[in-house]
Amino acid sequence: MDGERDGPHDGRTQSGGGKISKVRWIDPESRQKVFVSGTYERSCNQITLWSIPPVSQEGESFKRACQIDVEDDVNDITTCIGTNFAVALNNGDLLVVDADNDKLDIRQTMCDVHQRCAANAISSCDNWIVSGGGDGSILLHDLNATAQPSLITSQMSSVRAISMLTANLVVSSHLCGRIYVWDLREKSSSLPSLKPTVAYYPTNTPGAIMAISSHPADRHLIGFGTEEGIVGFLDIRIAAECVAPVSMPFSVGCINEITFHPGYPENVxxxxxxxxLIHLDATKQGVIHRVGDKESASSNLWLSRPSSFGNANVSVLMEEPMPINSVDVCADGVIVGSDSFMMTFIDKEFFV
Structure with a gap:
């Protein structure tokens, strides 16, 4: 892997009390620097709510606001509306949790949704949640209803990551090395499950696609990472037989998570x-476009030239001896969690 090696900028590190499987910012637009973490491979796994004070207090980088025990490994966490988030557990349960007022309140528990298989991945849009199971099933859950979840499919290989782009469009990645697109508008009562609208085999290798993420300004642009260390980008508006994904091999082991910066999406x-922890910076490959900026240029390099990321500047922001399992980014900075029990926050100063 070629690239610059930078030290963390204003990095803070603290133990999370166990192997950290997931970290997620909560309601980042409030700018309160609040995040949640989940653990795995412990006799008693936990979800913990943290805040980041302006100055470290009593030797602690983060302040633990609340902690609750859960019945199995935390496999995935997705933020929902406001301070709500949803959790996928290894026993197949899904939890909907509210993180308001420095407390964690489990509002809803959906038990064994994948029929004795793990809930591997979860994503949300508005009041909908989509979950992917170790058995290859994908289910749609309406948080405003008490009805049973709607089956999207049960005929795929094990789901490794999932992203709900809109209320009607879902992208999933699988153990078999494929990415599938699901148009939920095609579902009808006469069909027990859907067939994927498009199926991509983006790397032509047997390795599982472990991580996916969608561009915040153009949800059809997908970043992905594989168990073989390949990072790629593709436009799901293009037919599978015509698409030419950008793929870059990195000698860093399995890609556990990939995410776009929500305001500066030319940063991944x-x-x-x-x-x-790797930072891909494509700002020099085209016009800089800040999402939500009223004065932003009309041209976005991601919309016109997604292949520009093949020439992105690569920086190693952090290295440690144990796997880093999760990363999330907001306007305030990057947070990561690892098998070393440690969570690290890196300040926003290096973004642009």
Whole structure:
């Protein structure tokens, strides 16, 4: 892997009390620097709510506001509306949790939704949640209803990551090395499950696609990472037989998570099983476009030239001896969690 190696900028590190499987900012637009973490491979796993004070207090980088026990490994966490978030557990349960007022309140529990298989991945849009199971099933859950979840499919290989782009469009990645697109408008009462609208085999290798993320300004542009260390980008508006994904191999082990910066999406962050946090910066490859900026240029390099990321500047922001499992980014900075029990926050100063 070629790239610059930068030290963390204003980095803070603290133990999370166990192997950290997921970290997620909560209601980042409030600018309160609040995040949640989940653990795995413990006799008693936990979800913890943290805040980041302006100055470290009593030697602690983060302040623990609340902690609750859960019945199995935390496999995935997705933020919902406001301070709500949803959790996928290894026993197949899904939890909907509210993180308001420095407390964690489990509002809803959906038990064993994937029929004795793990809930591997979860994503949300508005009041909908989509979950992917170890058995290959994908289910749609309406948070405003008490009805049973709607089956999207049950005929795929094990789901590794899932993203709900809109209330009607879902993208999933699988153990078999494929990415599937699901148009939920095609579902009818006469069909027990859907067939994927499009199926991509983006790397032509047997390795599982472990992570996916959608561009915040153009949801059809997908970043992905594989268990073999390949990072790629593709436009799901293009037919499978015509698409030419940008693929870049990195010698960093399995790509555990990939995410776009929500305000500066020409910046992408990824973490790997070899303990590396990587920053891909494509700002010099085209017109800088800040999402939500009223004065932003009309041209966005992602919309016109997604392949520009093949020439992105690569920086290693952090290295540690244990796998880094999760990364999330907001306007305030990047937060990561790892098998070393440690969580690290890196300040926003390096973004642009």
């Amino acid at each position: 962050y990824l973490v790997s099983s070899e303990g590396v």
